[in-house]
Amino acid sequence: MTIKLYVDFGGYSAIEKGNLIIPRDNILNKKDFDSVEIGDVVDVYSKRGKFLGRGFKNPREVRIMTLRKEELDENYIKEKIIKANEYRLKLGFKDTYRMVYTQSDWLNGLVIDKYNDIATVQIFNYGIEKMKDVVVETLQNLGIDSIYEKSSGRNRKRAGLPEVEGILAGEKTETIIQEGNAKFKVTFDGQKTGFFLDQRENRLELERFIKEGDRVLDVCCYTGGFSVHAAIRGAEVVGVDLSKKALKLAEENMELNNIPKDKYEFIEGNAFKVMEEFIEDGKNFDVVILDPPAFAQSKKSLKSAMRGYHMLNRLGAKLADRLLVTCSCSQPVEPDAFKALVIDACLKAKKWAKIIKYGSQSPDHPITSKGTEYLKCLFLSVEEI
Numbered sequence: 001m002t003i004k005l006y007v008d009f010g011g012y013s014a015i016e017k018g019n020l021i022i023p024r025d026n027i028l029n030k031k032d033f034d035s036v037e038i039g040d041v042v043d044v045y046s047k048r049g050k051f052l053g054r055g056f057k058n059p060r061e062v063r064i065m066t067l068r069k070e071e072l073d074e075n076y077i078k079e080k081i082i083k084a085n086e087y088r089l090k091l092g093f094k095d096t097y098r099m100v101y102t103q104s105d106w107l108n109g110l111v112i113d114k115y116n117d118i119a120t121v122q123i124f125n126y127g128i129e130k131m132k133d134v135v136v137e138t139l140q141n142l143g144i145d146s147i148y149e150k151s152s153g154r155n156r157k158r159a160g161l162p163e164v165e166g167i168l169a170g171e172k173t174e175t176i177i178q179e180g181n182a183k184f185k186v187t188f189d190g191q192k193t194g195f196f197l198d199q200r201e202n203r204l205e206l207e208r209f210i211k212e213g214d215r216v217l218d219v220c221c222y223t224g225g226f227s228v229h230a231a232i233r234g235a236e237v238v239g240v241d242l243s244k245k246a247l248k249l250a251e252e253n254m255e256l257n258n259i260p261k262d263k264y265e266f267i268e269g270n271a272f273k274v275m276e277e278f279i280e281d282g283k284n285f286d287v288v289i290l291d292p293p294a295f296a297q298s299k300k301s302l303k304s305a306m307r308g309y310h311m312l313n314r315l316g317a318k319l320a321d322r323l324l325v326t327c328s329c330s331q332p333v334e335p336d337a338f339k340a341l342v343i344d345a346c347l348k349a350k351k352w353a354k355i356i357k358y359g360s361q362s363p364d365h366p367i368t369s370k371g372t373e374y375l376k377c378l379f380l381s382v383e384e385i
């Protein structure tokens with residue numbers, strides 16, 4: 001019999017609001033929670049006995065998979081992966097896209113990215129981990145040759161699961177993807193899942209705003225995502241990143257797109273320090289792009305994260321003559337709060353900023369329930385006050 005766990009969220013049910021990860025702290029009958037094997041199916045009920053959802057027990061939380069009383073078996077996993085893939089194909093994605101985005105695709109704790117015939121898999125749910133073979137088999141039936149697992153990082157630690165990394169099938173560990181007019185080499189031993197697919201639309205959008213001869217500063221450039229799109233449009237690019245490995249790939253990506261060597265420079269260094277030095281030296285750029293890592297991993301670190309974003313944006317605004325493209329991938333940072341922060345940082349930098357466009361994550365990362373929207377990307381026209 002499936003164990004019943006009762007939760008007390010008070011007021012609205014968190015599940016109805018769409019939060020499909022239930023921490024042990026919210027469970028009333030903790031002894032029952034502790035008695036269940038990790039990876040086993042549990043049913044979650046409200047205090048008054050209303051069925052809320054069904055999911056898998058994990059060491060520190062329940063991951064809700066469905067709001068129906070249906071079997072969470074191999075068929076469920078297979079069908080949901082196929083459905084998630086079909087959804088992307090209908091949207092027009094072809095070779096490279098996020099194929100499964102966790103709870104948005106009713107596969108809470110599973111992320112799959114497809115790069116041509118290679119897939120990367122991240123699992124943050126022990127119930128799904130137990131059926132890893134089905135994930136591999138389903139991907140192979142969808143034409144995937146090589147599968148690389150990258151179940152590591154914050155989400156894995158938070159779930160209380162050990163980190164797992166390595167090849168699950170095939171041998172390929174790199175490929176060349178096409179994004180609009182740009183080509184990128186993607187490898188699967190770097191950070192995240194090889195490439196920041198979530199920024200696709202924003203990188204493509206950037207091309208609209210670049211003019212031949214523009215001087216562009218790409219801060220936190222990683223493997224040159226925004227840099228390559230700017231260079232393709234005839235800009236001269238300076239990219240800054242802490243990661244030597246990422247910058248090496250950024251250079252390869254410029255070569256791959258036939259960008260002449262004298263049109264770009266990549267600097268290994270701390271974004272804050274490099275920008276301060278540029279300001280001291282009286283440098284400026286037509287376009288400045290800021291795409292830092294998530295400064296706020298949770299609500300606890302929100303305050304210090306906001307200070308970090310403010311400082312970064314003030315420096316970026318000082319250096320920008322015409323356009324500031326600024327992003328935050330911190331889920332706890334609300335879009336309106338980020339807009340207000342950026343406008344304020346621009347004012348402090350003595351720049352009058354107008355929001356031209358507000359972008360979020362690419363639609364292969366569907367925004368559904370609470371916690372699935374995280375990326376904010378503002379395009380601002382800036383002028384001296």
Ligand SMILES: C[S@@+](CC[C@H](N)C(=O)[O-])C[C@H]1O[C@@H](n2cnc3c(N)ncnc32)[C@H](O)[C@@H]1O
Pocket residue numbers: 195196199203219220221222223224225226240241242243246269270271272291292293329
């Ligand atoms: C979200 S990624 C950028 C993705 C990139 N814009 C793209 O489209 O592929 C953030 C990058 O910031 C870099 N980074 C983190 N902290 C940094 C710092 N203090 N200074 C410079 N780079 C930093 C990381 O190495 C990582 O490559």
